[in-house]
Amino acid sequence: MAKRHTHTCPIAGVLNIFGDNWTWLVIREAFYGATRFSEIQRNTGIAKNVLSDRLDVLVNEGILAREDVGENGTRYAYRLTAKGESLHPVLLALHQWGNEHVYGPGNEPVLLLERATGKPLQPLAPTSRNGRRLTRADILTRPGPGASKATVRRLAEADASLA
Amino acid sequence: MAKRHTHTCPIAGVLNIFGDNWTWLVIREAFYGATRFSEIQRNTGIAKNVLSDRLDVLVNEGILAREDVGENGTRYAYRLTAKGESLHPVLLALHQWGNEHVYGPGNEPVLLLERATGKPLQPLAPTSRNGRRLTRADILTRPGPGASKATVRRLAEADASLA
DNA sequence: TCATTTGGTTTTAATTTGCAACCAATATAT
DNA sequence: ATATATTGGTTGCAAATTAAAACCAAATGA
CATH class of the missing domain: 1.10.10.10 (Winged helix-like DNA-binding domain superfamily/Winged helix DNA-binding domain)
Incomplete structure (x- = not known):
């Protein structure tokens, strides 16, 4: 490593x-x-x-x-x-991105399908509690309980720079 | 690399x-x-x-x-x-996993919050078209149009081994 | 005009990767 | 009981990559 x-x-x-x-x-x-x-x-x-x-x-x-x-x-x-x-969602997100952006639609090596319907799995995406798809702008990053001073400062800078 | x-x-x-x-x-x-x-x-x-x-x-x-x-x-x-x-969902999935499993609840360095409510972003998870959370068992991996022979074989073995 | 900043490149030592040979212990075949 | 095959490595070594420090050319600012 x-x-x-x-x-x-x-x-x-x-x-x-x-x-x-x-x-x-x-x-x-x-x-x-x-x-x-x-x-x-x-x-x-x-x-x-x-x-x-x-x-x-x-x-x-x-x-x-x-x-x-x-x-x-x-x-x-x-x-x-x-x-x-618990890594499953992470693996799925990597898998979906790889299918879409490395190989491209129509060229996917491995399809992810819903067993019940046989249809492609919907892209994993952040969603609100009432089920609405969220965009980048709908999401905040904030210092958490485990944040270091450097992390707090970086997030403040990020906030200022993206506003 | x-x-x-x-x-x-x-x-x-x-x-x-x-x-x-x-x-x-x-x-x-x-x-x-x-x-x-x-x-x-x-x-x-x-x-x-x-x-x-x-x-x-x-x-x-x-x-x-x-x-x-x-x-x-x-x-x-x-x-x-x-x-x-388009990497955003992947980054969020990595971020959430890191918060939960590297640092643990109560120790997260960087919180992901819904801007509208201030509440923590829900964990990214596969969902069905009618909004239901899916488990591993609800998802199939199948050879796609870009699959190689080796990929087809590997997925067949995986199917047999997980059934 | 001089100093500082930017985005590198180069050199070198340290570390990691990857291959092939080798190994000890277990399981299988005879 | 013995020989062979399998398993999960380890070891040695060359090649590749990483990382640090020094250096550089060009642009920008004082």
């Missing part, structure tokens, strides 16, 4: 776990039901030493659980925890 | 652009209204040679537009294009 981000920011925090070229592919494999080291390795093309390291990180972060499927052995299944499952 | 992903997959396609430690922070800065090289550099902590390279990639991908703010000079503003703006 590259330099670790230390400033208090949710995006930076995510990058401390996912800010490399492979980890989202490992997560994709987990959502596709892959559990074994060589299964994940084969389906992603990742180098074995890198995969070993990334799995360690994901287990340490509580995103995957390592389960011994032998008996005191060297056979493990890596399964999503509840924390790992 | 590390090894380029060549298999046809929306997540892999996204990682070919964003699969490093800094690019999402550059995008965050763009959404916060930062436009100048040193502004982005200061607010992220990124090395200048790396930032120069990442900005090149984002401009080449049509996500940021480089605008000469002098006259035939060396002063540029980097602004989000429509394609860049």
